[in-house]
Amino acid sequence: xxxxxxxxxxxxxxxxxxxxxxxxxxxxxxxxxxxxxxxxxxxxxxxxxxxxxxxxxxxxxxxxxxxxxxxxxxxxxxxxxxxxxxxxxxxxxxxxxxxxxxxxxxxxxxxxxxxxxxxxxxxxxxxxxxxxxxxxxxxxxxxxxxxxxxxxxxxxxxxxxxxxxxxxxxxxxxxxxxxxxxxxxxxxxxxxxxxxxxxxxxxxxxxxxxxxxxxxxxxxxxxxxxxxxxxxxxxxxxxxxxxxx
Amino acid sequence: xxxxxxxxxxxxxxxxxxxxxxxxxxxxxxxxxxxxxxxxxxxxxxxxxxxxxxxxxxxxxxxxxxxxxxxxxxxxxxxxxxxxxxxxxxxxxxxxxxxxxxxxxxxxxxxxxxxxxxxxxxxxxxxxxxxxxxxxxxxxxxxxxxxxxxxxxxxxxxxxxxxxxxxxxxxxxxxxxxxxxxxxxxxxxxxxxxxxxxxxxxxxxxxxxxxxxxxxxxxxxxxxxxxxxxxxxxxxxxxxxxxxxxxxxxxxxxxxxxxxxxxxxxxxxxxxxxxxxxxxxxxxxxxxxxxxxxxxxxxxxxxxxxxxxxxxxxxxxxxxxxxxxxxxx
Numbered sequence: 001x002x003x004x005x006x007x008x009x010x011x012x013x014x015x016x017x018x019x020x021x022x023x024x025x026x027x028x029x030x031x032x033x034x035x036x037x038x039x040x041x042x043x044x045x046x047x048x049x050x051x052x053x054x055x056x057x058x059x060x061x062x063x064x065x066x067x068x069x070x071x072x073x074x075x076x077x078x079x080x081x082x083x084x085x086x087x088x089x090x091x092x093x094x095x096x097x098x099x100x101x102x103x104x105x106x107x108x109x110x111x112x113x114x115x116x117x118x119x120x121x122x123x124x125x126x127x128x129x130x131x132x133x134x135x136x137x138x139x140x141x142x143x144x145x146x147x148x149x150x151x152x153x154x155x156x157x158x159x160x161x162x163x164x165x166x167x168x169x170x171x172x173x174x175x176x177x178x179x180x181x182x183x184x185x186x187x188x189x190x191x192x193x194x195x196x197x198x199x200x201x202x203x204x205x206x207x208x209x210x211x212x213x214x215x216x217x218x219x220x221x222x223x224x225x226x227x228x229x230x231x232x233x234x235x236x237x238x239x240x241x242x243x244x245x
Numbered sequence: 246x247x248x249x250x251x252x253x254x255x256x257x258x259x260x261x262x263x264x265x266x267x268x269x270x271x272x273x274x275x276x277x278x279x280x281x282x283x284x285x286x287x288x289x290x291x292x293x294x295x296x297x298x299x300x301x302x303x304x305x306x307x308x309x310x311x312x313x314x315x316x317x318x319x320x321x322x323x324x325x326x327x328x329x330x331x332x333x334x335x336x337x338x339x340x341x342x343x344x345x346x347x348x349x350x351x352x353x354x355x356x357x358x359x360x361x362x363x364x365x366x367x368x369x370x371x372x373x374x375x376x377x378x379x380x381x382x383x384x385x386x387x388x389x390x391x392x393x394x395x396x397x398x399x400x401x402x403x404x405x406x407x408x409x410x411x412x413x414x415x416x417x418x419x420x421x422x423x424x425x426x427x428x429x430x431x432x433x434x435x436x437x438x439x440x441x442x443x444x445x446x447x448x449x450x451x452x453x454x455x456x457x458x459x460x461x462x463x464x465x466x467x468x469x470x471x472x473x474x475x476x477x478x479x480x481x482x483x484x485x486x487x488x489x490x491x492x493x494x495x496x497x498x499x500x501x502x503x504x505x506x507x508x509x510x511x512x513x514x515x516x517x518x519x520x521x522x523x524x525x526x527x528x529x530x531x532x533x534x535x536x537x538x539x540x541x542x543x544x545x546x547x548x549x550x551x552x553x554x555x556x557x558x559x560x561x562x563x564x565x566x567x568x569x570x571x572x573x574x
Contacts, residue, residue, distance in 0.1 A: 002355075002356025003356065005353055005356045005357070005358065006353055006354050006355075006356055008353075009350060009353035009354070010353075010354075013339070013342070013350050017339065017341045017342060080337060080340065081333065081335055081337035082337050082338060082339050084303060084333060084337060085337065085338075085351065085354060085398075086354065087302070087303060088301060088302065088303065088326055088329075088331050088354075089326070089354035089355065090323045090324070090326040090327040090355065090356075091323070091354075091356075092323060244302070244303065244304065244305055
């Protein structure tokens with residue numbers, strides 16, 4: 001019970017101190033708008049093209065919102081040493097890091113629904129398989145948050161967190177099948193695509209919106225979960241090794 | 246070293262820590278009794294912060310054992326953390342939260358319920374004289390206020406054992422004095438206090454027992470009264486002079502070979518001897534050389550003298566550190 005009081009308060013504090021600040025809210029709104037507009041204009045299609053763009057825009061909104069926010073907030077707290085307060089708290093490290101990542105997960109989920117709301121005004125979303133779409137959004141947010149955590153542990157400066165995040169994020173836009181099908185990528189890049197978690201999340205979203213998934217949902221969900229667990233375990237191990245010297 | 250577990254709040258045995266080739270802490274052993282105010286003294290880089298980090302679970306020892314309130318820290322670090330409060334050497338609260346919210350958040354980190362943590366936060370803000378700035382963001386606090394709030398955060402969950410790392414460094418004299426008074430009050434209420442400091446006079450005023458650490462090794466652990474007794478065997482006088490010549494020490498040493506002289510800032514001269522100091526010939530000699538003695542008094546033994554004697558480190562080095570980090574008087 002006491003652990004959950006701590007968990008809840010870390011989450012609330014992060015939401016108030018970081019995620020619900022006006023600059024982040026505006027980022028969460030403007031970023032998906034910009035992506036939607038950019039790809040809509042680029043595609044040159046009509047409103048029916050919105051459904052083709054939606055999975056990619058949703059995935060990229062989650063990815064960008066979540067990874068950078070978590071990596072930056074943790075690095076900032078490490079830098080001003082307030083993160084030590086969390087490490088000194090008597091709750092298990094696993095629960096502590098789940099609390100720190102939960103804010104980013106919720107922020108990512110909220111970001112995902114900005115393009116969905118926009119799309120709802122422009123096109124008919126009645127054909128979307130929400131039963132797959134919503135869990136996929138949640139899992140993409142979780143895996144992106146854990147990727148942010150992994151980045152935060154690897155760097156010591158806020159600007160390094162941004163740079164290192166981009167090192168992962170920008171290739172993902174092009175390699176994970178968000179806007180360009182993996183099948184059309186050069187052969188040597190395909191294994192790289194399948195080594196990235198977002199490929200599986202984007203595949204579910206394409207399946208849920210346009211019934212254009214290349215793998216089964218079960219396969220995609222299982223692989224995404226393996227990425228989530230793997231990134232979390234590796235990050236925890238790195239925290240113990242690098243931060244509890 | 247014999248370590249009594251039952252009576253101990255903290256017991257440390259054979260604690261070592263290396264960073265690369267540098268040995269930061271080398272086979273350190275000591276025990277802190279329950280309810281004790283224990284000082285941990287040493288110059289910068291002596292291993293004080295590394296030791297405190299290992300005791301609080303922020304660093305992993307290479308070897309040795311730590312027990313906090315009887316709990317083995319290697320086996321159960323989180324249970325040990327429940328018993329302790331930590332005030333780090335930097336005021337590391339959340340700059341974007343106000344004073345009240347910072348304290349409530351720190352209370353929540355120890356699982357305290359909403360009503361309890363709000364009441365405790367108000368109580369501490371009142372105790373530390375910060376109620377009027379409770380709604381101000383931590384970022385907008387003065388250094389002294391930040392330090393006070395950081396100490397309040399360290400005791401928000403009423404820990405049995407409080408670790409304080411340089412609590413008065415970098416703050417003004419009045420705030421430092423206030424903090425010392427609060428620490429003395431906390432201790433009188435039964436809290437075990439582990440204080441690391443390089444302010445010798447602070448340790449002298451507050452601590453019942455002191456450990457001296459130099460280059461990662463404990464060179465002495467003893468009660469304040471025993472440490473002072475060592476110096477009591479010496480006879481010391483302090484003379485205030487109207488004017489002091491640079492060569493005065495040499496002149497005096499050649500005339501009084503059995504006495505040791507040290508010229509201090511502010512036209513003061515310290516006289517030290519194994520025998521009682523005969524003041525008459527000394528004053529006459531000075532006056533014959535055109536130096537007027539305005540006051541002569543017996544000097545009390547200071548921890549600074551003891552520190553210099555035990556560690557071989559000149560107190561000047563400590564003063565320079567103090568100046569570098571800001572005056573905390």
